[in-house]
Amino acid sequence: MSNKVPLKIALVGCGRVADKHLKAFNYLAKNNKKHGKRAELIALIDPFPQARERILSGYKFVKNKTTEKCNNDPTGGKNAGQYIQQFDSIEDLFATNLNDVNEKPDIVAITTPSSQHYTQAKLALENDCHVFIEKPIAMKLEHAQELQILAGQYNKKIVIGHIYRYFPVIGLVAQDIVQGMFGKPLYGTVSVRWGHDQAYYDQAAWRGTREHDGGAIMNQSIHALDLMHWLLGEPDLISVKGAISTQIHQMESEDLGFGIFELADNRWLMLEGTTNTEPTRQEASFFVRLTQGDIKAGISSGKISFSVFDSNGKQLKKWYIKREITQRIKTEGFSYLLQMGNPHTAIYIDLIDSIFHDRQPLADVVSGVKSLELVLALYQDAGVEL
Numbered sequence: 001m002s003n004k005v006p007l008k009i010a011l012v013g014c015g016r017v018a019d020k021h022l023k024a025f026n027y028l029a030k031n032n033k034k035h036g037k038r039a040e041l042i043a044l045i046d047p048f049p050q051a052r053e054r055i056l057s058g059y060k061f062v063k064n065k066t067t068e069k070c071n072n073d074p075t076g077g078k079n080a081g082q083y084i085q086q087f088d089s090i091e092d093l094f095a096t097n098l099n100d101v102n103e104k105p106d107i108v109a110i111t112t113p114s115s116q117h118y119t120q121a122k123l124a125l126e127n128d129c130h131v132f133i134e135k136p137i138a139m140k141l142e143h144a145q146e147l148q149i150l151a152g153q154y155n156k157k158i159v160i161g162h163i164y165r166y167f168p169v170i171g172l173v174a175q176d177i178v179q180g181m182f183g184k185p186l187y188g189t190v191s192v193r194w195g196h197d198q199a200y201y202d203q204a205a206w207r208g209t210r211e212h213d214g215g216a217i218m219n220q221s222i223h224a225l226d227l228m229h230w231l232l233g234e235p236d237l238i239s240v241k242g243a244i245s246t247q248i249h250q251m252e253s254e255d256l257g258f259g260i261f262e263l264a265d266n267r268w269l270m271l272e273g274t275t276n277t278e279p280t281r282q283e284a285s286f287f288v289r290l291t292q293g294d295i296k297a298g299i300s301s302g303k304i305s306f307s308v309f310d311s312n313g314k315q316l317k318k319w320y321i322k323r324e325i326t327q328r329i330k331t332e333g334f335s336y337l338l339q340m341g342n343p344h345t346a347i348y349i350d351l352i353d354s355i356f357h358d359r360q361p362l363a364d365v366v367s368g369v370k371s372l373e374l375v376l377a378l379y380q381d382a383g384v385e386l
Contacts, residue, residue: 007040007352008106012110019055028349034332042085105129108130115206136375138372159354159361160368162226164223164284166344182311183293186289188231189270190228192224192272195275207251214253215246216257217378222372226363236264240378241381285298328340
């Protein structure tokens, strides 16, 4: 595959999370001086036409080629002629474009309810597409493991929407940990206080259910578990003590959970996850202790903070910021600096690069399987059957 040809993306699910994908699409479709045009949106899949229209109206690169085949609006409405195909389901997408290589996506991005991830990702892989799956990769471990096997069989990449891996500076810190700059990881603690009111759960029947969504651990905390497990060296899980409760929300799943994870090589991880806090002050905080330093990071009301100290107590924050900006300008140009607040752009760049250079993306299918394993182990110890 030539890296001069833009990859074609089909977006499955046009809800709230899709807005972050849209911002990435608008960046990737620009003619970047360093990379050209790397990807373009070719199809929207959602059972609700108004949801598709909302995303379509925000995409800046719709082609007005009336001679091209279009499924947007067969009645000749205002979208007739726009070359972004629209479908009610992913099955319709592949049935329509089965034998048309020009209309078939290279990447399928899945932003639907969690219970749909497995079947939609499996269908995409079977139709020769790479896949971007929002967390979690699946709701059942056997389904996640099957997707891992299929990706290998079809030689396709799967990237998971583990956004914290793609926050500024985190990747550089992770590299330095692997190279031994801070010694051996000992333990980590993470708190995810991602408040939601009852209206959040009431807006859709599937929200907060065990089968389709999960609660504060599966839905809100799996990002943080993935990041902490990664920074600790991705050691195998030995055991976990878990506790969950539903305190203030009317929902099936938990709005509060705790976990203490015993990991291989005497490494430990502690988690607090809740949606009971104030929705206007959503926050997550991270701490990793190593034998030769410690790392603190956090996000509060959309603002990121961090500190990195070496064994001598020296603050390395400014050094990391300089490295991050220098590297981003070198690889992407100054225009990328406006994208640094949207980790989905970084995920797509990583996925596209992994496709062209045949390597695994940073948040690969293995990370999706391992993070799901941690969540399900916590649930099992807490007495929950999924």
